Amino acid sequence: MLKKILMLKNLKLGRSFLFCVKNILKKNSYNILFYYPAHFNRSESKKNEFFEPLYEICDRHDISYLILEEPVLDRAVTRSDKAVPFDFIFLIILVLRKILPAKHFKDFYEKESYIADKIKNLLLRKLQYDNVIVLSNSMVGFFHGMDKNARIFDYQHGIIYPSHDGYISEEKRVPDHIYKNSVNLLLYSRLFKEILIEYTDSDYYKNHTYVIGKHIEKHERKVNPEKKNILFSLQIAGDEPKRDRNWVKVINRFLNRHSEFFTTNGLKIIFKRHPRYSPEYDDSSLYNFKFTELFDGTLDDALENCFIHITLFSTVVFDAAARGIPTLLWNTTDSKAFLYQEYYKYPIEPLDDDKIIGKISEYLEKPGRYENESEKVFDWFNYCYTPLKENTFFEALNLPEVAK
CATH class of the missing domain: 3.40.50 (Rossmann fold)
Structure with a gap:
C-alpha cells in the first residue's frame, strides 16, 4: 500500500x-x-x-x-x-x-x-x-x-x-x-x-x-593526508538485493575487524550512499561505529574533506582521481574492482581487506608515497576522460x- x-x-x-x-x-x-x-x-x-x-x-x-x-x-x-x-x-x-x-x-x-x-x-x-x-x-x-x-x-x-x-x-x-x-x-x-x-x-x-x-569541472590536485577522513562510496542500489545485503555484512565484518586501527590512527570513514539507494536495504549498522558516519552532503563536499576513497567499484573513482585522491578498490565478494585496472589501467591494483589497511598505513607513514600515487591517479583521469x-x-x- x-x-x-x-x-x-x-x-x-x-x-x-x-x-x-x-x-x-x-x-x-x-x-x-x-x-x-x-x-x-x-x-x-x-x-x-x-x-x-x-x-x-x-x-x-x-x-x-x-x-x-x-x-x-x-x-x-x-x-x-x-x-x-x-x-x-x-x-x-x-x-x-x-x-x-x-x-x-x-x-x-x-x-x-x-x-x-x-x-x-x-x-x-x-x-x-x-x-x-x-x-x-x-x-x-x-x-x-x-x-x-x-x-x-x-x-x-x-x-x-x-x-x-x-x-x-x-x-x-x-x-x-x-x-x-x-x-x-x-x-x-x-x-x-x-x-x-x-x-x-x-x-x-x-x-x-x-x-x-x-x-x-577543473580541479587542482590539492590533497592533504592530514585530513584523516576516508570517503567510502557504497554500491547498494537495489539492483541485486541478495548481493546488496551481503555487502552490508561484508563491510560490517571489515569495520569490526579493523576498528582498533581506525580508532588508534584517528581516522573517520564517511559513507556516501548510491544515488539510487533504497531504504528497504538497511545499512544503518554501518554507522554505529565511533569512527563512521553517513554523509548526506554533496559528493564534492565529501571529496573536499577526504584524502582517501574506498569503493567496491563505484564510478566515484573518477571524481576522486580528478582531484588527485587515490581510490583503494576493494577486491571482495561480488566486487568488480578488477575492471579499473584490467580495462582502464588504473594505477593502483585492487586490494583485499588486509592490503587496504596496509595501504592506508603506508600513506600515513610515507607522505611521499601518497604524493606519488596522488599524481598518478590525477594523470590517469585525464587519460580516461x-x-x-x-x-x-x-x-x-x-x-x-x-x-x-
Whole structure:
C-alpha cells in the first residue's frame, strides 16, 4: 500500500496530459528530444548533471530541444521544473505492455514499435524531432517506433566494460535493444570506444559511436593526508538485493575487524550512499561505529574533506582521481574492482581487506608515497576522460551548419 501511495505522489499526470493535448492540436518541432528517468536528477542542485551541459550548448547555439522526464514509481525523487513529465504516456505504455499478448508479435521490439505507433497517432501526432538523446538506453524501442527516421543516441553515464550487458552481450554481440533500434552512442573518451569495438564481433560500434567527451569541472590536485577522513562510496542500489545485503555484512565484518586501527590512527570513514539507494536495504549498522558516519552532503563536499576513497567499484573513482585522491578498490565478494585496472589501467591494483589497511598505513607513514600515487591517479583521469567537444556533438547529430 505504501508503494502505491508513493507512486501516486511522485506522478505529475496533469501537466503530462496537457503536453499530449498540445501535441494533438499544434505542430511542435525540435532538433533534439532529451529523455531520462528522474533518478538522474542527482547533482548538488538536484539537476541532471549529464544533460545540463548539453542543454547549455543548445541554448548558446539556438538549437531547439524538448526535455522529457520519466517518473520513478518506487521511491521519491526530485522532479525537474524544466522538463515535461512523461508520466501520462509512461503509464499507458506500461499498461499496453502488460495487456497486449506477446504471441501476436515477433518479439518485444515489434510490440514496442506497435505501442509507439498507436500512441503517436492518438496523443503525439504533431510532435516532430530529428534526434533523441537518452540515458541508460531508456525507451529507445519506443522512440524508434515513434519515428524510424529520427536518430537515437544513448549518452554514456557510467563505465563501459566487456561484461556490461547494456552494451555487449555474453556472445560478444551488440545487444538487440541497441542493434534493432539503430542506437548510436555518445561516449566520454576514445578508451570506451576501443573497448566496445574490441569486445564485439561486428563493425557496428565503429560506425555508431561518437566521442563527444564529458563536461569536466577543473580541479587542482590539492590533497592533504592530514585530513584523516576516508570517503567510502557504497554500491547498494537495489539492483541485486541478495548481493546488496551481503555487502552490508561484508563491510560490517571489515569495520569490526579493523576498528582498533581506525580508532588508534584517528581516522573517520564517511559513507556516501548510491544515488539510487533504497531504504528497504538497511545499512544503518554501518554507522554505529565511533569512527563512521553517513554523509548526506554533496559528493564534492565529501571529496573536499577526504584524502582517501574506498569503493567496491563505484564510478566515484573518477571524481576522486580528478582531484588527485587515490581510490583503494576493494577486491571482495561480488566486487568488480578488477575492471579499473584490467580495462582502464588504473594505477593502483585492487586490494583485499588486509592490503587496504596496509595501504592506508603506508600513506600515513610515507607522505611521499601518497604524493606519488596522488599524481598518478590525477594523470590517469585525464587519460580516461575527454573534455566535452561541441563540434563533435553537432556533427554526430547532423547539425554541421552549427559546427562551422
